[in-house]
Amino acid sequence: MKTRSKTQFAVLGLLSWQPMSGYDIKKMITMGLSHFWAESYGQLYPTLEKLVTDGLATKSSESTGKRKRHVFSITEPGRQRFLEWLAGPTDQPRIRNEFQLKFFLASELPLAHGLSLLEDYRTQQQEIAETYARSEQILAAALETDDAVEEISQVLGLTSRQQMLFFLISLRHGVLAVEARLAWCEESISALKKERKVKENAGD
Amino acid sequence: MKTRSKTQFAVLGLLSWQPMSGYDIKKMITMGLSHFWAESYGQLYPTLEKLVTDGLATKSSESTGKRKRHVFSITEPGRQRFLEWLAGPTDQPRIRNEFQLKFFLASELPLAHGLSLLEDYRTQQQEIAETYARSEQILAAALETDDAVEEISQVLGLTSRQQMLFFLISLRHGVLAVEARLAWCEESISALKKERKVKENAGD
DNA sequence: TGATAGATATATCTATTTGATATATCTTAC
DNA sequence: GTAAGATATATCAAATAGATATATCTATCA
CATH class of the missing domain: 1.10.10.10 (Winged helix-like DNA-binding domain superfamily/Winged helix DNA-binding domain)
Incomplete structure (x- = not known):
């Protein structure tokens, strides 16, 4: 205990x-x-x-x-x-996200640094999104047809239909999270570009 | 190095x-x-x-x-x-999310366990969402009026407008993430309730 | 046939990180 | 002046990550 x-x-x-x-x-x-x-x-x-x-x-x-x-x-x-x-009670996960740390600490540097970080991050997240999408498709199809996909059940030991459902739902958590991160990239890139324009005009 | x-x-x-x-x-x-x-x-x-x-x-x-x-x-x-x-290159954060672990490992137990976990999680995330929303409002207002909020700048050492912008954008990452988690809660609770019905009918 | 490259399986070691706690000083209210 | 609680600094044991060590198995091709 x-x-x-x-x-x-x-x-x-x-x-x-x-x-x-x-x-x-x-x-x-x-x-x-x-x-x-x-x-x-x-x-x-x-x-x-x-x-x-x-x-x-x-x-x-x-x-x-x-x-x-x-x-x-x-x-x-x-x-x-x-x-x-x-x-019992569930602890919040402790997060140490290197990307976000970098982005935040770049706030005193020229805007280009921040923009560059964001664009790299977006690429990285897009790749993750694709990986998730593939897994999701396979699993959802297997669940639809009540058909146990060999590969999945072997490696993961997923036997019951309910187990596969939970696995799919778990995966959805990742899918929605990565979608949210991509949406954040878009709005943040826009925000920094807008800020850059404001600065340019002020510099005239 | x-x-x-x-x-x-x-x-x-x-x-x-x-x-x-x-x-x-x-x-x-x-x-x-x-x-x-x-x-x-x-x-x-x-x-x-x-x-x-x-x-x-x-x-x-x-x-x-x-x-x-x-x-x-x-x-x-x-x-x-x-x-x-x-x-330089940015590592992916390593995640150990106790809630998700619990949820996944509950897949062999009665559906009620999963549902109960989901409902607790939703409550937890709602509270986080409210905290974020408050911070976001204060910051966004400060940025709008180009007015440095005492409290914030003192504790966080945020001096420049750009620094406050980056801070706000960082916070948005959290906001969008928590919104995604709440959306996931809703769809997952629905999915488990639907599954429960399927089982009930099968049991007739 | 047997040598060997690479995959599989098991395990350990060091560096890093967490969470709890220890200790002393300062501030404020009484 | 003094006790309660806030502030500031620091250390330590337990938990974790990441790299690496070691041995066994498998397939293949010289």
């Missing part, structure tokens, strides 16, 4: 779906959750060990050929802990 | 406006940049010392009465380093 780490809950939550190794968990997060969550190995492996010592998960060592494989399963207390967290 | 820390650039950027103490910097970030940046003392003080040993800033110890005060100023190499960073 003392630890403030969210990693353990991310891990417990994924283990509540199916037993997995650290590598599996990392892959699942990277492939499917990356638009809202990240974990590093450096955090993952110690957390898995801690869950075992706390009785929230169990570790079993399989061996296929020479490669050893440590698969972790959630225990009943682990499931309990996961549900408690889910029902 | 080896360090990947962004903290030093945040600090250099603020020092490029005016000399400040660690406490001043922390206050300025907390008051004005919190919608896109955060720094902790634990990072701030070591960073300030490092900037001094690297020749990017200088430290002067003033004393008003008994309280000692360490004021840091940017040097020319420091200004150079800041500008290099500004012109």
Whole structure:
């Protein structure tokens, strides 16, 4: 109860779906959750060990050929802990957005700096938007026809229709966010261009 | 060049406006940049010392009465380093959004869990939206009348009109983002309610 | 056949960052 | 003058990121 780490809950939550190794968990997060969550190995492996010592998960060592494989399963207390967290209060994410920091700190420099930053940012966000759009299309189509897309369900372990629905809704969060950022780019570029004109006229 | 820390650039950027103490910097970030940046003392003080040993800033110890005060100023190499960073590549922020994690991990639980999470989130975001709206109004009014609002300029050290414009634009980023999140709440709540109906009918 | 390039899987280490807390000084109201 | 609370400065343990190390597996082609 003392630890403030969210990693353990991310891990417990994924283990509540199916037993997995650290590598599996990392892959699942990277492939499917990356638009809202990240974990590093450096955090993952110690957390898995801690869950075992706390009785929230169990570790079993399989061996296929020479490669050893440590698969972790959630225990009943682990499931309990996961549900408690889910029902408890949710912290605001801490944000450190390098682009916004740059833009803000460019406010004393010539306007061209700000405009250049905005245009780069817009390009970056457009690319993200396209990536999202592709994923969204595939998923929405799969959900429409009640058809499990092999690739998706394999990598992400999405089995039920409801799970796919939640995944799609999660993705929509990213889609709407990136759309908002693009809209912001447009209005900000306009605002700076307008300001530039004001300055030019004042300079006459 | 080896360090990947962004903290030093945040600090250099603020020092490029005016000399400040660690406490001043922390206050300025907390008051004005919190919608896109955060720094902790634990990072701030070591960073300030490092900037001094690297020749990017200088430290002067003033004393008003008994309280000692360490004021840091940017040097020319420091200004150079800041500008290099500004012109260089910008990393995507890493996101760990506890709410979205919860929502996604609730996909195997009864729909009521997801709906409850969404409704709490909506309330939270509505409050944030109101806070932003207030700040935005004050700032926009100040900019309209070319009138520097005391409070703002004092705490944030916003002196020029251009600086206030950039601050307002930064804030707009937050405003549009929170609006997008609220829109997402609405469509997601609808989607889950629709799904609930589908299930009810299937259960007949 | 066996050498090897690259992918897969597991793990650790250091640097960075957070969040909580410690300590002293200043200000104000009583 | 003194106690409560605000201001200012700083440190430390826990959490996290990012880079890297190491070994195993797979496919391919010389």
